[in-house]
Amino acid sequence: MDGGARVPEQRRPGAAGELPDVPPAAGSDLRFSVLGPVRAWRGGEPLATGSPQQRALLAALLLRDGRTATAGELIDAVWGGESPQQALAAIRTYASRLRKALDAGVLVSEAGGYAIRASSPDALDLTAAESLVSDAEKARQADDLCQARSLMNKALGLWDGEPLANVPGPYAETHRARLQEWRLQLLESRLDMDLEQGCHAEAVSELTALTAAHPLRERLRELLMLALYRSGRQAEALAVYADTRRLLADELGVDPRPGLSELQQRILRADPALAEPSAPAAEPTSTPLRPAQLPATVPDFTGRASFVTELSEVLSAASSEAGTGSVMAVSAVAGIGGVGKTTLAVHVAHASRSAFPDGQLYVDLQGAGARAAEPETVLGSFLRALGTPDTSIPDSLEERAALYRSALDGRRVLVLLDNARDAAQVRPLLPGTEGCAALITGRVRMVDLVGAHLVDLDVMSPEEALLLFTRIVGRERVTAEREAALDVVAACGFLPLAIRIAASRLAARRTWTVAVLAAKLADERRRLDELQAGDLAVKATFELGYGHLEPGQARAFCLLGLADGPDISLAAAAAVLDLDIEETEDLLESLVDTSLLESAAPGRYRYHDLVRLYARACAQRDELPAVEREAAMSRLLDFYLATASHSYAAERPGDRTVTHLEPTTYPGQSFVNTSEALDWLHTEAECLLACVLQCLKPATLRRAVDLLLAAIDLSESGAGSRRYETAAMAARDAAARVNDAHAERRARITLAQVLSHAGLFEEAEHEARQADVLCQDFTDDPWSSSSAPNQRGIIANCTGRYADAEIYLLRAVEAFRADGNRPGEASAVCNLSRVLASMGRSDEAVELVQRGIEIYDDLGLTVRLANARYASGIVLTQADRLPAALEQLHEALRIFLESRQRLWEGTTHFRIAEVHLKALRHAQAAQHAEQALATGCIGGDWMRANALVLLGKALASLGQSDRARACWVDALAIHEPAGAAEADEVRRLLTRPVAAL
Numbered sequence: 002m003d004g005g006a007r008v009p010e011q012r013r014p015g016a017a018g019e020l021p022d023v024p025p026a027a028g029s030d031l032r033f034s035v036l037g038p039v040r041a042w043r044g045g046e047p048l049a050t051g052s053p054q055q056r057a058l059l060a061a062l063l064l065r066d067g068r069t070a071t072a073g074e075l076i077d078a079v080w081g082g083e084s085p086q087q088a089l090a091a092i093r094t095y096a097s098r099l100r101k102a103l104d105a106g107v108l109v110s111e112a113g114g115y116a117i118r119a120s121s122p123d124a125l126d127l128t129a130a131e132s133l134v135s136d137a138e139k140a141r142q143a144d145d146l147c148q149a150r151s152l153m154n155k156a157l158g159l160w161d162g163e164p165l166a167n168v169p170g171p172y173a174e175t176h177r178a179r180l181q182e183w184r185l186q187l188l189e190s191r192l193d194m195d196l197e198q199g200c201h202a203e204a205v206s207e208l209t210a211l212t213a214a215h216p217l218r219e220r221l222r223e224l225l226m227l228a229l230y231r232s233g234r235q236a237e238a239l240a241v242y243a244d245t246r247r248l249l250a251d252e253l254g255v256d257p258r259p260g261l262s263e264l265q266q267r268i269l270r271a272d273p274a275l276a277e278p279s280a281p282a283a284e285p286t287s288t289p290l291r292p293a294q295l296p297a298t299v300p301d302f303t304g305r306a307s308f309v310t311e312l313s314e315v316l317s318a319a320s321s322e323a324g325t326g327s328v329m330a331v332s333a334v335a336g337i338g339g340v341g342k343t344t345l346a347v348h349v350a351h352a353s354r355s356a357f358p359d360g361q362l363y364v365d366l367q368g369a370g371a372r373a374a375e376p377e378t379v380l381g382s383f384l385r386a387l388g389t390p391d392t393s394i395p396d397s398l399e400e401r402a403a404l405y406r407s408a409l410d411g412r413r414v415l416v417l418l419d420n421a422r423d424a425a426q427v428r429p430l431l432p433g434t435e436g437c438a439a440l441i442t443g444r445v446r447m448v449d450l451v452g453a454h455l456v457d458l459d460v461m462s463p464e465e466a467l468l469l470f471t472r473i474v475g476r477e478r479v480t481a482e483r484e485a486a487l488d489v490v491a492a493c494g495f496l497p498l499a500i501r502i503a504a505s506r507l508a509a510r511r512t513w514t515v516a517v518l519a520a521k522l523a524d525e526r527r528r529l530d531e532l533q534a535g536d537l538a539v540k541a542t543f544e545l546g547y548g549h550l551e552p553g554q555a556r557a558f559c560l561l562g563l564a565d566g567p568d569i570s571l572a573a574a575a576a577v578l579d580l581d582i583e584e585t586e587d588l589l590e591s592l593v594d595t596s597l598l599e600s601a602a603p604g605r606y607r608y609h610d611l612v613r614l615y616a617r618a619c620a621q622r623d624e625l626p627a628v629e630r631e632a633a634m635s636r637l638l639d640f641y642l643a644t645a646s647h648s649y650a651a652e653r654p655g656d657r658t659v660t661h662l663e664p665t666t667y668p669g670q671s672f673v674n675t676s677e678a679l680d681w682l683h684t685e686a687e688c689l690l691a692c693v694l695q696c697l698k699p700a701t702l703r704r705a706v707d708l709l710l711a712a713i714d715l716s717e718s719g720a721g722s723r724r725y726e727t728a729a730m731a732a733r734d735a736a737a738r739v740n741d742a743h744a745e746r747r748a749r750i751t752l753a754q755v756l757s758h759a760g761l762f763e764e765a766e767h768e769a770r771q772a773d774v775l776c777q778d779f780t781d782d783p784w785s786s787s788s789a790p791n792q793r794g795i796i797a798n799c800t801g802r803y804a805d806a807e808i809y810l811l812r813a814v815e816a817f818r819a820d821g822n823r824p825g826e827a828s829a830v831c832n833l834s835r836v837l838a839s840m841g842r843s844d845e846a847v848e849l850v851q852r853g854i855e856i857y858d859d860l861g862l863t864v865r866l867a868n869a870r871y872a873s874g875i876v877l878t879q880a881d882r883l884p885a886a887l888e889q890l891h892e893a894l895r896i897f898l899e900s901r902q903r904l905w906e907g908t909t910h911f912r913i914a915e916v917h918l919k920a921l922r923h924a925q926a927a928q929h930a931e932q933a934l935a936t937g938c939i940g941g942d943w944m945r946a947n948a949l950v951l952l953g954k955a956l957a958s959l960g961q962s963d964r965a966r967a968c969w970v971d972a973l974a975i976h977e978p979a980g981a982a983e984a985d986e987v988r989r990l991l992t993r994p995v996a997a998l
Contacts, residue, residue, distance in 0.1 A: 031104055031119060033063050033125040036180065037161030039168055041103065048102050053844055054079050055095040057170045062108070062117040063125055071114040077108035078172030095137025120696035127180070130156045134187060146198055153191040160184055162326055163254065185215065192224050201231040206931035209952075211243075213924035213959050216248055223261050230268050230275060236971065238268050240964035248960065252949075294386060295417060298344075300352045301472040302467030305345055308334075308456065312349045315454045316415065316438045317356060330438040331431060333421075335446045336458035337609055338369065338542030339498030342442040343419050345458065350440055352415050357438070362386060368422030368443055369545035376429040380405050383416075383430070398429055406433035413437065424450040444546055444596040459599075460609065466490035466500055473504035474515070482515035491516060492522035493532070494610035498542060502534045509534075529614055543615040547599050557588045558597060560633045561606070562616025565695050566688030568607035573688065576640035576667055577633045631700075636667045638696045638704050641689050645711035647875045648678040652714065652900075655860045657822040661784040662707040677891040679714075679901055686715050686724070693728045706744045708731050709751050710784075714864075716755040717902055717939065727754045733768070746775035746785045753792050758904065760943030762800050769793045787816035791829050798836050799940070801982060806836045824865055827856035831872040843880040850876050864905075867896035871909055878916050886916050908937030909950050916956055927955035943983075946975035950987055 032042045039056040041048040050056050060077040062070060070078070076088045085091065096115050100108045106121035108701045109116050123129040130312045137152035164180035188211065191836040195204045208225040215221055222245045229238035242257070242265040249255050256262070266276055315332045334342050350361060362383055366374045380401040383395050387408045395401055413436040421427050421443035427450065431439050447453055459678040461469065470490050479486045479532040493499035507518050522530050532539040550558060560577050561569060569577070575585040589606050592598035599607050608616060620630060643665045650659050651672050672678040691713055696705040698743075709729055716725045736745035749772035756765035776782070794809035810833040817825035828953045838846035874890035877883075890913045896907040914929035930952035938944035955966035969990050976984035 005253065031107060031121075033059075033117075033119070033123050034159075034161065035060055035176075036126045036130065036159050036164050038166045039063075043104070051095065051098055053167060053169050054091070055098060057173055058092065058095045058167045059099055059117075060165055060168050060176075061170075061172050062115060064127070064590075065116070067116060067118060069111055069114045069116040075115065079170045081171040114709045120384050126159045130159045131254055133159075136785070141194070146194055150191060150194045150198065150258040153187060153194065153781045157184065157187055169475075185218070189220050189224065192221075192228075196224065196227055196231065199231075201228045202935035204228040205232060205234075206928055206935050208930035209931045209956075210924055210980055212459065213927060217252065217958075219245065219249075219258055219261050222257075223264055226261075226264055226268065227275065231719075233970070234967075235268060235271075236967035237964050239265065240967040241961070242268075242964035244961040247963075250723055293361060295350050295354075296343075296347050296363065297444065298348050301469065302344065303350050303469040303472060304461055305341070305348075308345055308458065309349055309352065311456065312345075312440070315354055316349070316353045316440065328800070331441070331450065331453040331990045332439070332456060333427075333441040333443065333453045334458055335596055337496075337599075337612060338444060338461060338546055339496050339611075340458050340596075341497035341537055342458055344497065344731065346417055346419065346440050346442045348414055353415060353438075357413050357415040359414050360387070361415045361417065363417045363419065365419045366421045366426060366443075368426060368445075368453075369542075373422040373426060376426060377401055377431055384408060401755050402429040405430075409437055410434050411436075415440065418442070421445075421447070423447070428795070439759060446594050446596070448594075460495040461500070462495060463487070463490065463495060466493070466495040466497075469497065469500050470504045473501065474508050478507075478515060483721075485515040485519045488519040489522060492519065492528060495613055496539070496609065498537065499532050499539050499611060502532050502537050502539065505534045505537075506531075509641075525614055529611065529618065532611070532951055539611055540615060540618075543597075543612060546595055547615070547619060549595065550592075550597075553588060554591055554595075555619070556625070557585075557622035558616050560591060560630070561589075561598075562608060562613045562620065563630060563634055564637060564688070565691040567691075568605050569688060570668055570685065571606070572644075573637060573640055573685075574606065575988075576636045579636060634692075635693060635701060638692055638701055638708065639665040639667035640669050641685070641692050642704050642711060643667065643710045644685075645683065645689065645708055647671050648682045649711045649713070651675050651678040653824050655822075656824040657820050658710065658784055658825075661782070662711060663704045665704070675900075682712060682714060683901065690715070690724045690728045694731055694741055699730055699739050699741075702732075702735060702739065703744050706736065706747050706751075710747060713751065713754065714902075716751070716758055717904060722755060722904070726752070726759070729755055742775050743782060746782070746789070749775070750785060750788050750792055753796070756791070757796050757799065758939050758941070760941030760945075762796050762943070766793070766796045766800075767797060783816070783820040783822075787813055787820055787822065787825055787829075790816065791825070791832065794829070794836070798832065798839070799943075801839075803836050803840045807833065807840075810836060823856050824860060827853040827869060828865065830856075831869045834876050835872050838876040838879040843876070846876045847873075847880060847882075864896065864900045864902060867893040867900065867902070867905065870896070871905070871912065874909075874912055874916070878912070878919065881919075883916050883920050890916065904937050904939045907933045908938040908944065910936060911938055911944065911951065914948070914951055914955070918951060921953045923958040927952055927959065930955060942975045943979065943981060946981070947983065948973040948989075949975075950983070953990065 003841070016353045029043050034040045039050060039060045041050055041059070050059055057079045058075060061075055072089055072092055075092050078090070080088060096108060096110070107118060109118055111790050118973065119125065123132065133152045133156035137149045137156065140146075140152060163177065164184075165177045168177075190888075192204055192208060195201075205228045208221060208228055212218070212225055216832045222241055226238040226241045226854075229235075229241065242261065245261065246257050250259055270666060295838050300316055312332050315330050318330045332625065336342050354488075355363060364379050364382065365615050366379070377398040380398070381394050384401065384405055385391065387405075389404065389408060393404075395404060397620035402823065409432045411434070414432060416430065416432060416437070416439045418427055418430055418439060418441045423445055424447045425441070427439075427441055427447070441447065441450075441453070446455060446457065448455070456907060460466075467479075467486060467490055470486055474486075484546050489503055490500055493503055503518060503522065507513055507515065522528050529540045533541075547555065547558065555788070557578055561574055564573075564577065567774045571582060571586055571589065574589060575582050578585055578588070580588070589598060589599075593600050593606070597608075597612060599609070642662065646659045646662055647669055648655070652675055670681065672681065689708065693705045696702070696708075709725070709732060712725070716729075718723055729748060732748040733745060733752055736742075736748050749768040753765045753769035753772065756762075756768060769789060769792045772785065773793060776785045776789050790809040791813035794806045794813060797803070797806035797809060810829050813829040814826055814833065817829055819822075830849050834846040834850035834853065836846075837843075837849065850869065853869045854866070854873060857869050870889045870893040874893060877886035877889060890909055894906060894909045894913070910929045911933040914926045914933065917926035933948045934945065934952070940947075949972035952970070954967040956962075956968065957965035969987050973984060973987045973991065975981075976987060
């Protein structure tokens with residue numbers, strides 16, 4: 002029979018003996034992209050999509066989201082009004098080829114046209130992006146900004162260059178423009194969220210590049226102004242407005258839109274509303290009520306909103322009507338003495354009173370005291386409160402517990418068991434029926450109380466602590482001395498009991514100022530004695546917990562309190578106690594269960610500040626011999642030094658430094674790879690430097706100084722530079738006091754290095770020169786003899802004294818070679834190459850730096866290789882070999898990123914910006930300069946000023962003259978007070994017309 006005309010190969014769905022057009026699994030592993038080149042994949046394998054016109058057909062079908070396109074529509078999409086005579090035949094040919102390339106049933110023919118039927122809704126990258134954007138908008142509406150940003154970044158990550166790249170035809174051109182505009186809108190939305198979350202410095206770099214690429218897009222300019230303002234760069238923010246106003250007038254003859262002008266005015270008057278937004282703290286939603294047997298709640302109950310909500314929700318699970326399947330609710334609140342467990346529990350119990358109309362029972366179980374309450378005695382009291390006559394109360398614990406549960410059957414009663422000793426004391430006192438609830442407090446975490454909801458109560462937040470202090474002392478006195486009040490609550494360790502005692506003492510002494518109290522609490526030796534008022538004393542509440550410890554627990558409690566770090570790892574604790582890991586972990590976990598120690602994270606432990614002071618007092622009071630305390634700290638120092646040495650060696654194979662360090666008797670941790678070594682070093686940074694400061698005594702001084710040498714990466718990464726500098730200064734001073742020249746010269750060299758990293762070259766040169774003088778008097782320290790001239794050469798190069806730098810670095814090369822220290826030799830050679838390049842000796846410089854790279858490559862070094870490639874990039878830039886320079890610098894940047902060397906990462910961005918500026922790629926130069934400013938650089942403020950100068954030059958070439966001048970003004974404000982030679986160049990830039998640059 003002759004039917005109507007059909008597109009060839011069209012089938013009638015469901016005809017007898019035929020398969021459906023779209024099998025259930027059709028296209029299940031196919032993926033398509035239009036947010037870049039039009040491509041298709043099956044699994045991970047790319048599929049051939051044919052000629053540009055064939056890809057245009059595929060794109061037209063994909064963008065219809067499964068809807069059928071007629072042949073005429075497809076012809077218009079591919080060729081527009083200039084289609085060839087055989088256009089229909091060509092469309093059929095393209096469709097046939099695509100059908101063969103794709104899975105069966107994916108490209109279907111129907112109703113005189115074609116359609117793509119992909120089984121997965123996210124098979125097309127555009128559909129996946131739309132879904133992610135929709136989810137991001139929902140997350141943002143729900144105030145989940147973190148999730149919204151993450152989803153928006155995933156959506157933007159689906160773009161792979163220009164949408165529908167190289168696809169011809171008017172249909173593709175229209176959608177290409179639409180998708181590019183949509184991407185810009187998404188970028189603006191994501192950047193707006195970045196600013197809401199406080200990522201201002203990071204956003205400036207991206208916005209600088211985007212405004213250069215889209216100079217007339219006012220929303221991007223507005224975001225850039227806000228990001229600069231919130232980054233403390235008000236002058237640059239205003240300069241962006243001036244540049245925008247001039248550009249719009251020149252190009253379009255219009256003024257900026259009102260929103261941009263309003264933002265300029267708000268910046269001019271420093272509108273506080275422009276500050277970074279912050280989420281208000283949630284207020285407690287429950288209202289305290291007065292129960293029959295509960296103690297009175299304190300009138301100045303403060304904060305704890307999340308805990309109140311959490312506990313109230315658990316209690317409410319038992320408060321529904323009987324027969325609904327609810328069960329008895331049990332919550333156990335644990336924490337150190339004085340943290341406010343009872344106050345919180347009583348407050349929550351009062352708030353929940355209406356949910357338990359049949360009564361609220363309360364007992365202080367005195368679990369922290371010498372004579373804890375007996376369960377049978379408590380049960381007798383409860384039974385009488387429930388109306389049981391004395392004559393009906395049995396004698397045995399089991400019978401009383403059974404009668405107690407019977408008395409509660411059918412009632413809705415809340416039982417508050419305060420200050421429990423352990424789960425065994427509590428079990429007989431628990432109600433046994435639905436509709437009842439038990440709220441328990443104690444110092445021990447009751448992990449063995451089956452079905453209990455466990456809550457670990459921590460100290461107050463600083464805001465809560467200050468509010469509690471204010472409520473007791475009075476707003477007028479605290480407002481007048483806010484900083485002193487903050488010092489008081491910090492000295493109290495934000496512990497509610499300590500804050501209450503301190504505030505009560507101050508409230509009772511009208512002649513005292515808040516500063517007087519702060520000064521008294523500043524003395525750690527007297528702090529616990531100061532924190533007592535009447536029958537309240539912080540020391541007394543700690544004493545109750547300490548008195549229950551076994552001898553081994555008490556020894557561990559005292560010795561671990563000696564270390565100053567913010568916390569301590571399990572391995573370090575084992576060194577302090579001189580025990581194996583398993584035994585140490587058992588002891589520490591038992592102290593956590595008593596709430597005298599906190600588990601900061603798996604394998605890490607910490608004291609509350611006041612508990613640490615109490616532990617140290619116990620160590621002296623309980624007559625732990627001084628020799629035992631000193632031995633414990635010596636083992637800790639050995640552990641850190643040995644482990645830091647392993648970390649140093651993992652990062653620098655072949656470096657002889659570790660062989661020149663003081664020997665240790667206690668072993669340290671070893672590492673499987675460099676990443677693990679870096680993880681350890683950065684995790685332990687604060688603890689390690691605290692140990693250095695504690696061990697600057699004659700007996701341990703040299704090991705403490707060598708620990709600084711082994712942890713030198715902390716001074717370069719930016720993560721611990723300031724603390725490292727403080728420790729190095731203290732080590733230098735300690736060594737000078739006891740005339741230990743060996744320790745002093747090493748401390749001065751490390752200090753010189755960290756000072757030069759901060760851009761403090763005059764101070765760094767003083768330290769390096771003093772160390773060099775000490776080295777000339779002693780020849781028994783190869784590390785100092787080579788490191789001192791190397792450091793002096795680096796400083797001389799940074800300050801433009803190239804002839805001096807060459808002399809120092811040649812000495813360093815010779816000294817490193819004499820020691821057989823090939824990585825040291827490579828470092829000095831690379832430094833020397835930069836000096837020679839600055840002196841115009843480019844060929845020698847390139848040859849030298851290549852030699853350094855070859856040494857590092859041969860040794861398999863990572864971060865040091867990055868330093869060599871960084872030096873090579875500078876040398877090649879000065880030799881005008883710009884593509885090669887960029888290749889070296891990008892490789893250095895990759896390694897610095899992997900090695901978490903943030904300051905070197907920022908410095909490399911600065912050098913990349915130099916290359917782009919020299920190659921007249923001004924937008925790229927500006928973007929990398931902004932990244933350097935946002936990340937931070939080796940060289941501190943000096944390098945920051947250099948980055949501002951470079952950024953200004955790039956911006957001036959992009960026509961943003963006002964912002965360029967703002968950058969130079971900021972740079973001059975840094976260089977001029979420091980007497981830097983670069984200040985002369987900045988003055989010239991500010992006096993010359995921008996057009997002349």
